Amino acid sequence: xxxxxxxxxxxxxxxxxxxxxxxxxxxxxxxxxxxxxxxxxxxxxxxxxxxxxxxxxxxxxxxxxxxxxxxxxxxxxxxxxxxxxxxxxxxxxxxxxxxxxxxxxxxxxxxxxxxxxxxxxxxxxxxxxxxxxxxxxxxxxxxxxxxxxxxxxxxxxxxxxxxxxxxxxxxxxxxxxxxxxxxxxxxxxxxxxx
Amino acid sequence: xxxxxxxxxxxxxxxxxxxxxxxxxxxxxxxxxxxxxxxxxxxxxxxxxxxxxxxxxxxxxxxxxxxxxxxxxxxxxxxxxxxxxxxxxxxxxxxxxxxxxxxxxxxxxxxxxxxxxxxxxxxxxxxxxxxxxxxxxxxxxxxxxxxxxxxxxxxxxxxxxxxxxxxxxxxxxxxxxxxxxxxxxxxxxxxxxx
DNA sequence: CCTACCGATCGGTAGG
DNA sequence: CCTACCGATCGGTAGG
Numbered sequence: 001x002x003x004x005x006x007x008x009x010x011x012x013x014x015x016x017x018x019x020x021x022x023x024x025x026x027x028x029x030x031x032x033x034x035x036x037x038x039x040x041x042x043x044x045x046x047x048x049x050x051x052x053x054x055x056x057x058x059x060x061x062x063x064x065x066x067x068x069x070x071x072x073x074x075x076x077x078x079x080x081x082x083x084x085x086x087x088x089x090x091x092x093x094x095x096x097x098x099x100x101x102x103x104x105x106x107x108x109x110x111x112x113x114x115x116x117x118x119x120x121x122x123x124x125x126x127x128x129x130x131x132x133x134x135x136x137x138x139x140x141x142x143x144x145x146x147x148x149x150x151x152x153x154x155x156x157x158x159x160x161x162x163x164x165x166x167x168x169x170x171x172x173x174x175x176x177x178x179x180x181x182x183x184x185x186x187x188x189x190x191x192x193x194x
Numbered sequence: 195x196x197x198x199x200x201x202x203x204x205x206x207x208x209x210x211x212x213x214x215x216x217x218x219x220x221x222x223x224x225x226x227x228x229x230x231x232x233x234x235x236x237x238x239x240x241x242x243x244x245x246x247x248x249x250x251x252x253x254x255x256x257x258x259x260x261x262x263x264x265x266x267x268x269x270x271x272x273x274x275x276x277x278x279x280x281x282x283x284x285x286x287x288x289x290x291x292x293x294x295x296x297x298x299x300x301x302x303x304x305x306x307x308x309x310x311x312x313x314x315x316x317x318x319x320x321x322x323x324x325x326x327x328x329x330x331x332x333x334x335x336x337x338x339x340x341x342x343x344x345x346x347x348x349x350x351x352x353x354x355x356x357x358x359x360x361x362x363x364x365x366x367x368x369x370x371x372x373x374x375x376x377x378x379x380x381x382x383x384x385x386x387x388x
Numbered sequence: 389c390c391t392a393c394c395g396a397t398c399g400g401t402a403g404g
Numbered sequence: 405c406c407t408a409c410c411g412a413t414c415g416g417t418a419g420g
Contacts, residue, residue, distance in 0.1 A: 033313050035229050039399060051400070052405050060399065119227050120314065150383075157372070157380045164362030165355050172354045186351045189344075190385055233415060245416070246389050254415065 018056045021046050026067045034064055034120040061125045068129055072136045075103055079139060089146040090192055096143055097166060098184035104170050105180050137163060148194045162191060212250045215240050220261045228258055228314040255319045262323055266330045269297055273333060283340040284386055290337055291360060292378035298364050299374050331357060342388045356385060 024045045028037035039060055040050035057063045082099040083092040118126050137159070144159045169183060178186070218239045222231035233254055234244035251257045276293040277286040312320050331353070338353045363377060372380070 035398095036314065038397080040397085048405060049407090050398090051407090051409095054400065055405070120230065153383055154372070154380055157377065158384065160366045161359050161363075161381065161384065164365060165359040168358030168362055169355075171358060178348075178351070183351065186348055187355065189347055190352065190355065190387070193384070229414095232413080234413085242389060243391090244414090245391090245393095248416065249389070 015056075021053060021056055022063070022067060022070075025063055026071070029064060029067065036120075061122060064121070065125060065128050069132050072132055075100060076136060076139060078103065083143075089143070089148070090188060090194075093143050093147065093191075094184050094188040096140065097162075097187050098181045100166050101169055101180035101184055104166075105173055105175075107175065150193050153193070158191070162187075209250075215247060215250055216257070216261060216264075219257055220265070223258060223261065230314075255316060258315070259319060259322050263326050266326055269294060270330055270333060272297065277337075283337070283342070284382060284388075287337050287341065287385075288378050288382040290334065291356075291381050292375045294360050295363055295374035295378055298360075299367055299369075301369065344387050347387065352385070356381075 021042070025037070025042045028041055028045065031037070032041070038050065039053055043050040043053050046053070079096050079099045082095040086092045086095055118129055121129065140159055140163055144155050144162070147155075149155065149158065165187065173183070215236070219231070219236045222235055222239065225231070226235070232244065233247055237244040237247050240247070273290050273293045276289040280286045280289055312323055315323065334353055334357055338349050338356070341349075343349065343352065359381070367377070
């Protein structure tokens with residue numbers, strides 16, 4: 001439909017048909033959540049019946065985990081590239097925030113919006129998602145560690161507040177307002193103390 | 195089970211049996227989300243079959259809306275009381291944040307954790323919830339309007355960031371860490387600029 | 389408040 | 405990739 005959709009990690013295994021299904025599934029999970037997107041929904045958009053998807057995937061759980069991890073792989077990579085050229089810790093933080101917001105606020109974002117509703121997911125799936133997300137958040141742990149913050153501020157709290165706030169921007173953002181970069185600038189304005 | 199549970203708006207109509215059912219439902223919605231908590235689950239904890247609940251309530255939708263609105267009524271009231279004595283705008287903001295966090299982080303919180311998963315809920319229900327939540331957020335709109343912020347900061351963004359961050363504390367907070375008041379203090383430390 | 393049920397929907401499978 | 409189905413679960417109801 002869109003022709004060009006943000007691709008997952010390069011070197012992805014599987015046929016292009018499989019990747020097409022993954023992209024459809026990602027969009028539906030992002031829009032309707034894990035429970036809200038049924039295999040029959042996904043099949044319908046792919047032009048097949050729900051049951052036919054099981055030739056390409058093992059289970060709904062496995063599909064969701066694969067998408068979630070691939071999305072975090074992409075985000076991690078793009079953030080690493082974005083902060084590469086910067087030396088000032090506040091500049092690095094702002095670039096990381098802007099990149100994450102660009103990903104999350106993309107009109108047909110496949111990636112991060114699903115990072116939230118972990119409560120909708122079966123317990124054993126949730127644990128795998130959390131493990132991957134914790135690794136992702138290490139990137140921000142490093143960024144926050146470099147900041148010259150006042151001594152009264154707890155860096156662990158600071159990081160959690162920042163991350164939860166970044167994850168929630170999609171809930172209130174309406175296109176046509178500010179750009180992701182402008183929002184990132186506002187966030188760093190607020191979080192900046194030195 | 196707990197003996198004393200935070201009560202809903204005073205002057206609530208209905209029998210004590212009904213209120214008991216509401217409290218059970220609130221706890222389950224808070225823990226498992228709208229879809230995750232079935233009428234049979236609620237019935238089980240109330241000692242009856244799921245179908246029997248329909249003598250006390252009209253529908254699952256109506257039950258959820260009623261609980262959601264009652265929770266916001268209580269929160270609004272408690273916040274208003276908390277900021278009553280304060281004159282400094284930063285002090286008022288910190289008291290409001292601390293109160294909201296106390297409600298959300300209470301060990302068996304019945305109230306706010308459900309404010310999030312709006313995507314799990316049927317479309318027509320969601321619109322009612324959003325309308326009520328918007329009214330609730332006006333309280334913070336006033337608080338933010340009073341703050342002597344630098345001119346570069348967009349107060350609308352500032353308020354959205356603050357609210358989404360407050361709503362998400364329950365996702366990463368683990369009891370035994372800081373108190374709600376200490377977290378509120380950290381939040382205001384970060385959001386304070388004058 | 390229960391029995392007994394309804395129609396709908398879910399993830400998933402066998403067998404072709 | 406479809407047909408045809410499985411067992412489970414859902415919100416909700418009639419009738420007592």
